[in-house]
Amino acid sequence: MTGYIIRRLGEAIIVTIGVTVITFIMLHLLPGSLARDVLGPRASPQAIAQFNHDNGLDRPVWYQYWLFLDKLLHGNLGYSFQFNRTVDSLLATELPRDLLLGGLALILSVLIAIPVGIAQAVRRNRMVDHVGTGVSFLLYSMPQYAIALLLIQFLSISFHVFPAEAPQSTSAWGMLSHPAGLVLPVASLTLVTFAQFSRYMRSSAIDTLAQDYMRTARAKGLPERLVLSRHLLRNSLIAVVTLVGLSIPVVITGTLIIEQVFNFPGAGLEYFNAALRNDYEVMLGITVLVGLVTVVGNLVADIGYAILDPRIRY
């Protein structure tokens, strides 16, 4: 077990380094020069040479990578020359709001997916199952923004229940004080995530139902209610750990799109806006962060699974 965790940790570190290499390569593939972008077309050659020297751009590539890595290790994700702010300071205000959006959506989708998945598995090939499969299939086949679009159409335009724009407060707490504006973004991201979860929950519950211990539990006369809550539910929860860990990229991608639709001021919207104004350092800073979060998510999923399920041997 310890050996497995160490090996898995080593893999995660290698993958993280790989992400930084890719980001660095992407930064270097950019056409034009950073000095020209920042100093403008009329900058003197001396000024450009000075800028390149100050930012280490006249050093060999491997040394530049080392500088880049060194900055990252000190928590420095880059510098937005357009805002004259560090990427860190941008993200410091945005990430709490992302955690609010992503966290709420993740929790809600798990809370919905578990009972729905179990209900579908127990009533397999009956009405409930078919409806559930149909709904998740449809959600799964829609572009993420389409779900948001339909919610806006019905709950914001046709019936004025909730506003179509997210609250614009500067802090996550400030956003929570305008819950009406949070409803549609959170609901959309929940549905996007749920679409990914529900099929998996269903098949995992079906697998559990076929186990011998389920038959034993029923055979010894345990009431069906207890069979489901003690044996089926608990064993299905193991799948949830994997699911949440592996769903991180889906949630992050969903966050990017949902934030754009609702003008939700988070890192996803920042990425989108940075792309529009060609602020590559911000884009790559966010990319590194997203990669890191994904790697940690996968790691937690794998290790959590190994700890929770003692039947698994490595």
Place this chain on the structure above:
Amino acid sequence: MSATTPAEVQVEVSPEGGQVVSAGSPWKLIARTFAQNRLAIVGVVVVVLVILFSFVGPLVYHTDQFNPDLLHVNLAPGGSHPLGTDQSGFDILGRLMEGGKSSIEVGLAVGIIATVFGLVYGAVSGFFGGAVDAVMMRLVDVGLAVPVVFLFIFMAQVYKPTLTLLIILLSIVTWLIPARLVRGETLSLRTREYVQAVEVMGGRSWRIIVRHIIPNTIGTIVVTVTFQIANAILILAVLQYLGFGLPATQPTWGSMLSDGITYLQAGYWWQVYPALAMIVVTVVAFNFIGDALQDAFDVRLQER
């Protein structure tokens, strides 16, 4: 993934239960299982209709999708524009056909290129194992750690893609999943007797990979291609919606949605929902086909 050696065919003819089923070729069996799935037939019919609509439709229903008609903007459906016009006066029905062309072309091309590349990569990685496998799979992990949409927005912003470049860029970001699937399958295939037999007889690695490993992953491949096509159409729709991808002169369903959404508050539903419907219907159809293929190949694997 059974090979068609005489011994295996014997097993298929009389299973352990003793009940004898008509042998037929495995392909006939797959085709039959597939045809029994009603949703799969619906999927195939819809895909054929969408292809006819996009590629044959413009030959029958002529519209001008190049010159804006500013005298007839935002017209409601009816008259000479069955689905109305958009904010530049383009006929929506004709534009859906144009958009379908690029969506289908990108979907098919990306689905096939990404899967074929993933297939070769995964087969090589799984077959050689050891250090080669470790390095190759860590590369895949690195790629999977950064979500596709993030990578693509960056690349699209730097390179301003044309249709061909878009297909290449999308393939670069989507080949990872097929690679991983094929690698997993190769790991189990290479322990099979017939693969070991070729090794013992002195068959070279490339021969084993090309003649024995890759043909036996055909089930996974066919299923993956279908899901990859659906996925590529979805990603394209998302990127076009966000405004990254093809230039504005080339309409796609995603860009139509993106243009129309500005007018959703004004109630111009025809600029949004037909395009959305096309995306969802096409993706659902490909997913139906993929699901049915998965079941069809499973039957050959498990129940016989």
